[in-house]
Amino acid sequence: MTAPGRSAATADGRGRRRVVAVIVAAETTGSSGAAVRALLAPLAGRPVIEHSVAAFEQAPSVEEILVVVPAALTEQVRRRLAAGGYRKVSRVIDGGATRAESVRRALGALGDADAGVLIHDAARPLLSQRVIAGCVTALGSHDAVCAVVPAADTMVAVENEFITERPQRDRLRRRQTPQGFRLAVIRRGHELARADPAFEPADDCAVVLRYLPEVTVRLVPGSELSFPVTSPADLDIAETLLAAGLP
Amino acid sequence: MTERQARPAAAAVVLASGAGTRVGGERNKVYLPLGGRSAVAWSLRAFAGVAGIGVLVLVVRPQDEALAAEVLARELPGCPVEVVPGGAARHDSELMALRHLAPRITAGETDVVLIHDAARPLVTPGLIAAVLAAARQAGGAVPGVPRDGLTLASEDGSVAEADLGTMTAMQTPQGFLSAPLLAAYERAAADGFAGTDTASCVTRYTGIRVRCVPGDDRNIKITYPADLAVAATSLARS
Numbered sequence: 001m002t003a004p005g006r007s008a009a010t011a012d013g014r015g016r017r018r019v020v021a022v023i024v025a026a027e028t029t030g031s032s033g034a035a036v037r038a039l040l041a042p043l044a045g046r047p048v049i050e051h052s053v054a055a056f057e058q059a060p061s062v063e064e065i066l067v068v069v070p071a072a073l074t075e076q077v078r079r080r081l082a083a084g085g086y087r088k089v090s091r092v093i094d095g096g097a098t099r100a101e102s103v104r105r106a107l108g109a110l111g112d113a114d115a116g117v118l119i120h121d122a123a124r125p126l127l128s129q130r131v132i133a134g135c136v137t138a139l140g141s142h143d144a145v146c147a148v149v150p151a152a153d154t155m156v157a158v159e160n161e162f163i164t165e166r167p168q169r170d171r172l173r174r175r176q177t178p179q180g181f182r183l184a185v186i187r188r189g190h191e192l193a194r195a196d197p198a199f200e201p202a203d204d205c206a207v208v209l210r211y212l213p214e215v216t217v218r219l220v221p222g223s224e225l226s227f228p229v230t231s232p233a234d235l236d237i238a239e240t241l242l243a244a245g246l247p
Numbered sequence: 248m249t250e251r252q253a254r255p256a257a258a259a260v261v262l263a264s265g266a267g268t269r270v271g272g273e274r275n276k277v278y279l280p281l282g283g284r285s286a287v288a289w290s291l292r293a294f295a296g297v298a299g300i301g302v303l304v305l306v307v308r309p310q311d312e313a314l315a316a317e318v319l320a321r322e323l324p325g326c327p328v329e330v331v332p333g334g335a336a337r338h339d340s341e342l343m344a345l346r347h348l349a350p351r352i353t354a355g356e357t358d359v360v361l362i363h364d365a366a367r368p369l370v371t372p373g374l375i376a377a378v379l380a381a382a383r384q385a386g387g388a389v390p391g392v393p394r395d396g397l398t399l400a401s402e403d404g405s406v407a408e409a410d411l412g413t414m415t416a417m418q419t420p421q422g423f424l425s426a427p428l429l430a431a432y433e434r435a436a437a438d439g440f441a442g443t444d445t446a447s448c449v450t451r452y453t454g455i456r457v458r459c460v461p462g463d464d465r466n467i468k469i470t471y472p473a474d475l476a477v478a479a480t481s482l483a484r485s
Contacts, residue, residue: 146398146407148398148400148407151394151397151416152468152470153394153416153417153418153468154416154417154443154444154447155394155397155411155414155415155416155417156391156414156415156417156446156459157414157415158391158415158459161458161459161460162456162457162458162459163389163415163446163450163456163457163458163459166447167399167411167414168399169443171399171400171401171402171404172397172398172399172400172411173397173398173399173400173404173407174394174396174397174398175396175397175398176396202395202396203396205398205407205410206396206410209398209407209409209410210410216406217398217406217407218405218406219398219400219404219405219406219407224470224471224473225473233465233480233481233484236480236484237476237477237480237481240476240477240479240480241473241476241477244473244476246473
């Protein structure tokens with residue numbers, strides 16, 4: 001796992017920012033034990049987290065991969081990825097107590113050069129090259145992008161057990177990862193979010209939508225197959241999909 | 248109409264009248280084999296196992312009638328299922344099922360109607376019983392599961408306009424007191440209104456406040472090809 005040489009250059013020959021993938025394995029309140037076990041559980045012959053690493057390693061538009069995991073697992077993951085020979089993995093770092101804190105640590109480790117950052121949840125191993133490419137392309141012209149899929153179910157707001165409201169179904173999207181940001185933008189968003197301890201964002205788009213309303217979040221097509229794997233049942237399903245040649 | 252004195256029972260309506268072709272293939276997905284039996288049979292079997300349900304109705308596309316009869320004879324022998332031809336949209340199919348049940352609703356024999364999408368074959372008798380109990384008490388009930396990470400997109404779908412926080416994804420079966428439900432659908436028919444789900448029509452035409460009961464994450468809707476594999480895996484585990 002040698003760190004690729006990082007020059008101060010902010011763009012390649014075509015004027016595009018360099019793109020760094022940040023893979024986040026967050027400690028999630030309540031289910032951390034199960035989530036951590038799922039992260040390292042074998043899926044089609046390799047740990048769940050390694051599937052995301054391999055996908056970014058394979059993506060021509062991604063230059064560097066930074067992995068942030070619960071501190072208890074850092075050494076184990078570092079060894080495993082070193083053994084896998086992933087050239088783009090520059091570092092495996094300790095995460096924080098929350099997902100947001102883990103992302104802040106990763107962003108802090110990225111230096112000051114302008115970059116595009118694709119933040120991806122390690123719990124989503126079924127990451128396709130199509131979705132990565134879609135995010136990178138959109139990030140070329142937007143400061144924030146997000147992979148989404150339509151909400152197949154009808155969503156309602158419920159208060160005290162009774163339905164109170166129905167948003168327009170054809171405008172509802174489920175956010176997935178990767179979500180891509182210009183480094184300075186997402187850093188600013190997370191700085192603002194840190195000042196509000198009551199805010200526990202589900203993802204990084206939620207941070208931007210709440211604290212940087214002036215930033216346009218471009219939506220790009222995600223994948224129906226990309227779901228978070230957090231339980232043995234999820235592992236079975238992911239195994240079935242991979243065996244069928246998906247994604 | 249010989250059991251006037253009997254305690255009223257609920258009717259279960261399973262909707263298999265959608266095209267169901269997003270999963271690919273010519274055949275309606277709900278008749279595809281899934282862990283040993285079709286989605287239609289899995290759903291009907293779950294309803295047949297719940298106390299207090301007296302009638303099972305399956306709404307089919309007119310062109311699927313023979314196929315449905317064949318599948319029911321093979322997979323649910325001896326289980327009485329009333330097959331009703333459906334309409335073009337979900338709402339029309341619901342109306343046709345309710346009109347089929349109308350004599351029993353009017354006679355007071357069917358007190359609650361549970362409406363279920365055949366594309367949710369993993370529904371359990373426990374969830375059905377919970378919806379039925381809540382529908383009898385509140386007048387209307389739906390199962391829901393929490394979902395976060397939801398965005399409201401712009402009209403053209405290109406950008407995010409808002410984070411909606413945690414919302415509730417509605418599942419089926421959705422259960423309602425039969426008389427107001429039938430009246431709501433007849434009024435909707437007169438108005439030309441078509442809802443995307445049963446609760447939306449009830450909310451619009453009745454004073455019923457629809458209660459949300461805890462749904463089941465396993466009770467997925469088969470929409471895309473991958474969902475078939477997911478459901479088969481899940482059924483195999485159960």
